[in-house]
Amino acid sequence: MSVFWSLVKLYVKSFYNLPGKKSPGTIAGSRPGLKPALKAVGVGALAILAVGNFAYLFVMLNLNLYQGLSMIGLQGLLVLNAAVMATMLTLVVGFMTALSTYFLNDMELQLLSMPIQPRALFAAKFVAVYISEAAFSLFFMTTAMVIFGLKEGPNPLFYLWGTLAALLLPLPALAACYMIQIPLLSLSRFLKNKRTIMIIAGVLGLVFGLAFNLYFQKMMPPVADPAARASAAAGPDSLVSRIGQAYPPALLAWRAMSDPVSPGALVAMLELVAACAIGPALAAFFLSGAYARSLVGFNESHVRKLSRSGAGAFIARRIRAGNPFLALVKREFDMMNREPMYLLNGPFIIILMPVIFGIMFVVQKDTLFSDPDLAGLRALFDGGLGAVIAGLAGAFLGSGTSIACTAVSRDAKALPFMKSLPVKPSSYMMAKLGHALAFGFFGSAIGVGLVAVAMRLGAGAVLSGGAVALSLSSLFNMLGLWLDTANPRLSWDNPIAAMKQNPNAVIAMLGAMALLGGSGWLSFRFSLGPGAFALWFGAVPAGAFAALLAAYPRYAEKRVAVMEG
Amino acid sequence: MLELSGISKTYAKSAVKAVDDLSITVKDGEIFGFLGPNGAGKTTTIKVLIGVLCADSGTARVDGIDIAADPLGAKRRIGYVTDNPELFARLKASEYLNFVGDIYGVDTATRQARVAEYASLFDIKDALGGSIGSFSHGMKQKLLVVASLLPDPQNWVLDEPMVGLDPRAAFALKETMRSRAAAGKTVFFSTHVMEVAEKLCDRLSIINKGRIVFTGTLEELKEMQGADGSLESLFLELVDEQAEAGA
Ligand SMILES: Nc1ncnc2c1ncn2[C@@H]1O[C@H](COP(=O)(O)OP(=O)(O)OP(=O)(O)O)[C@@H](O)[C@H]1O
Ligand SMILES: [Mg+2]
Numbered sequence: 001m002s003v004f005w006s007l008v009k010l011y012v013k014s015f016y017n018l019p020g021k022k023s024p025g026t027i028a029g030s031r032p033g034l035k036p037a038l039k040a041v042g043v044g045a046l047a048i049l050a051v052g053n054f055a056y057l058f059v060m061l062n063l064n065l066y067q068g069l070s071m072i073g074l075q076g077l078l079v080l081n082a083a084v085m086a087t088m089l090t091l092v093v094g095f096m097t098a099l100s101t102y103f104l105n106d107m108e109l110q111l112l113s114m115p116i117q118p119r120a121l122f123a124a125k126f127v128a129v130y131i132s133e134a135a136f137s138l139f140f141m142t143t144a145m146v147i148f149g150l151k152e153g154p155n156p157l158f159y160l161w162g163t164l165a166a167l168l169l170p171l172p173a174l175a176a177c178y179m180i181q182i183p184l185l186s187l188s189r190f191l192k193n194k195r196t197i198m199i200i201a202g203v204l205g206l207v208f209g210l211a212f213n214l215y216f217q218k219m220m221p222p223v224a225d226p227a228a229r230a231s232a233a234a235g236p237d238s239l240v241s242r243i244g245q246a247y248p249p250a251l252l253a254w255r256a257m258s259d260p261v262s263p264g265a266l267v268a269m270l271e272l273v274a275a276c277a278i279g280p281a282l283a284a285f286f287l288s289g290a291y292a293r294s295l296v297g298f299n300e301s302h303v304r305k306l307s308r309s310g311a312g313a314f315i316a317r318r319i320r321a322g323n324p325f326l327a328l329v330k331r332e333f334d335m336m337n338r339e340p341m342y343l344l345n346g347p348f349i350i351i352l353m354p355v356i357f358g359i360m361f362v363v364q365k366d367t368l369f370s371d372p373d374l375a376g377l378r379a380l381f382d383g384g385l386g387a388v389i390a391g392l393a394g395a396f397l398g399s400g401t402s403i404a405c406t407a408v409s410r411d412a413k414a415l416p417f418m419k420s421l422p423v424k425p426s427s428y429m430m431a432k433l434g435h436a437l438a439f440g441f442f443g444s445a446i447g448v449g450l451v452a453v454a455m456r457l458g459a460g461a462v463l464s465g466g467a468v469a470l471s472l473s474s475l476f477n478m479l480g481l482w483l484d485t486a487n488p489r490l491s492w493d494n495p496i497a498a499m500k501q502n503p504n505a506v507i508a509m510l511g512a513m514a515l516l517g518g519s520g521w522l523s524f525r526f527s528l529g530p531g532a533f534a535l536w537f538g539a540v541p542a543g544a545f546a547a548l549l550a551a552y553p554r555y556a557e558k559r560v561a562v563m564e565g
Numbered sequence: 566m567l568e569l570s571g572i573s574k575t576y577a578k579s580a581v582k583a584v585d586d587l588s589i590t591v592k593d594g595e596i597f598g599f600l601g602p603n604g605a606g607k608t609t610t611i612k613v614l615i616g617v618l619c620a621d622s623g624t625a626r627v628d629g630i631d632i633a634a635d636p637l638g639a640k641r642r643i644g645y646v647t648d649n650p651e652l653f654a655r656l657k658a659s660e661y662l663n664f665v666g667d668i669y670g671v672d673t674a675t676r677q678a679r680v681a682e683y684a685s686l687f688d689i690k691d692a693l694g695g696s697i698g699s700f701s702h703g704m705k706q707k708l709l710v711v712a713s714l715l716p717d718p719q720n721w722v723l724d725e726p727m728v729g730l731d732p733r734a735a736f737a738l739k740e741t742m743r744s745r746a747a748a749g750k751t752v753f754f755s756t757h758v759m760e761v762a763e764k765l766c767d768r769l770s771i772i773n774k775g776r777i778v779f780t781g782t783l784e785e786l787k788e789m790q791g792a793d794g795s796l797e798s799l800f801l802e803l804v805d806e807q808a809e810a811g812a
Binding site for chain 2: 304305306307308311312314315316318319320321322323324326327328330331334335338339413414416417419420421422423424561562564
């Protein structure tokens with residue numbers, strides 16, 4: 001096998017933590033018991049449920065869009081939209097993945113010591129990151145294709161072009177991510193502080209993804225707005241050409257798919273292949289060397305040496321007794337917040353999401369508030385909708401940090417040491433819950449606070465929304481921790497495998513989104529007032545949380561005892 | 566005092582018996598060496614002894630306390646030095662020491678005195694403010710040793726403690742082991758180097774493929790006579806014999 005493909009294999013295994021082949025010794029005498037089988041079925045069902053929910057969300061999104069667009073005869077734009085969305089998803093998600101996997105600790109050092117061409121090193125990492133982006137893009141494109149296909153019955157070639165486009169579109173986006181990251185992280189050679197740079201890069205990348213997002217939002221006609229609809233219908237060429245100018249690959253994909261059998265489609269697809277190959281080729285050609293150089297000395301850190309007298313003073317100042325439980329909680333905070341990959345993909349969400357929505361809100365303010373029946377909207381907000389939105393936003397932020405649902409997996413390396421300490425497994429796990437709940441509280445407060453300010457909510461709505469946010473996010477965090485206790489990912493060699501590529505995190509995130517969506521729909525359907533909302537979605541989850549909390553310590557004791565880290 | 570009796574352990578993920586019907590008793594005031602080649606089951610045995618792994622059968626007692634029945638009581642009497650110092654790279658040395666101190670409930674004055682004493686003994690006093698990730702392998706190892714001594718445990722269990730230590734640190738470690746044994750405390754350590762065991766142990770056990778092939782004092786071991794009279798060759802013979810018998 002060539003160096004390149006061996007590297008790809010290595011990276012893919014390490015990123016996605018694929019189970020290796022079982023060693024021959026394991027077959028003898030290890031009868032698959034009923035319990036593991038049941039567990040696998042349970043986790044599988046949860047995963048299907050979560051992914052299914054997500055698919056449902058995408059399908060609904062596309063279906064709504066289809067209905068809006070077909071009213072004005074522009075249903076073909078559905079495909080264009082899917083192409084743009086696939087790219088945008090890659091930009092934001094891919095940027096984080098690329099950054100998180102930029103340097104893989106000791107494994108990367110080992111590779112640096114080997115006679116490997118920088119180009120092979122970079123290209124292999126690019127491909128490994130690309131795989132998950134392509135899967136995401138394909139998932140999104142497929143939902144759009146299915147809707148369009150069912151409604152319009154296009155030529156089978158439509159699906160072929162669509163699949164190809166979905167696989168191609170993440171390429172330029174991912175190349176763009178690396179074109180930002182490699183120069184930035186090369187710079188840090190002089191700044192000598194990779195951790196700060198990682199975080200700055202994370203913020204920059206998000207801003208970049210957002211800017212792109214906004215750019216397109218301004219391009220797309222607001223489907224709900226009759227005036228914009230008419231203007232788009234009057235000049236569809238102008239709209240399409242505007243998007244085409246902004247992002248030619250999306251336009252090419254759309255062109256091929258909207259007339260799949262014409263020779264023009266083939267030409268467009270060929271152009272698309274060329275357009276999508278340029279970015280990665282340029283990156284591999286010009287940046288591979290810089291990439292490999294930026295890895296050298298990546299894990300250098302600032303070393304502080306104390307003088308003889310300084311050491312004495314240091315001990316007197318810093319070595320101090322504290323509460324054992326708080327020591328456990330503090331350790332949880334430090335272990336997470338000081339690992340850039342964990343920070344960026346976890347607690348950072350609480351800051352990130354409000355920024356995204358804040359910007360979207362500012363941009364769409366005109367369309368939202370120029371609405372003639374603002375008064376009607378006002379009444380809706382005060383009648384309970386405000387509390388619902390605030391509560392759900394808070395619950396989403398409070399449970400979106402992935403702290404609880406990866407708590408055991410992230411700690412896998414330290415598990416033997418932790419188990420050797422005279423600490424009850426239940427307090428050890430409760431410290432993890434405490435960590436998650438603290439961020440749940442922050443997230444709830446920020447979510448509810450921002451919605452309250454944006455919609456100028458009254459005290460009743462804020463209180464009701466706050467109570468719901470707190471109790472729902474606590475329940476989700478508890479469920480997430482339970483999930484990761486039942487089924488932790490204990491053997492990995494790249495920390496990101498315990499976090500982003502952890503199925504528990506995906507299940508918890510999608511599950512929370514589905515439950516929140518359901519709660520929102522129910523409260524809207526039954527037009528619950530702030531009081532009723534607080535009762536059904538505040539008090540009931542709080543009760544469930546309390547019940548789980550009471551049962552958890554015994555379960556944790558049992559589970560931790562048998563974990564073989 | 567540490568007692569293992571009839572311990573067997575098979576990892577859930579593999580079908581190989583990592584430890585097979587193993588019994589060892591380490592008395593107070595004794596330095597006990599645990600020898601064996603790579604993969605013999607030393608780390609596994611230690612993990613069962615300190616309550617990190619559950620044994621399939623057999624009991625582990627620490628000062629008479631069954632670790633399965635009263636894990637906290639038993640663990641409070643153990644200071645453990647893991648064989649993997651690459652654990653808490655993101656923490657500062659001082660934070661790690663405080664963490665261990667808090668868990669074992671060591672008060673501020675005692676803690677400061679012990680940190681000062683052992684950090685200067687092992688020559689890492691100047692690095693206490695630094696983050697563990699920036700330490701060399703040996704420095705990490707020394708920090709683990711210092712932390713394990715913070716609660717002044719009755720039983721000191723060390724997994725491959727000499728690996729990566731410079732001669733001065735190795736000497737300091739051996740001296741600390743001796744003085745603790747002299748004070749009536751128990752020292753139990755694993756190694757795969759016969760020389761280390763030879764210079765240090767009161768008694769030792771040799772393990773191979775999960776089974777004990779020898780337990781006794783150095784003199785008893787010497788009486789068995791290796792091919793060229795050295796303990797090293799005797800050790801290799803014991804391990805080979807067993808391998809042939811098992812084959
Ligand atoms: N987490 C684990 N899962 C499955 N098998 C394991 C695990 N850890 C160790 N083993 C197996 O148990 C056996 C004993 O390993 P152990 O780590 O106890 O050896 P050791 O004597 O400490 O070796 P070394 O001198 O290399 O440290 C080996 O066959 C090993 O493959
Ligand atoms: Mg070992």
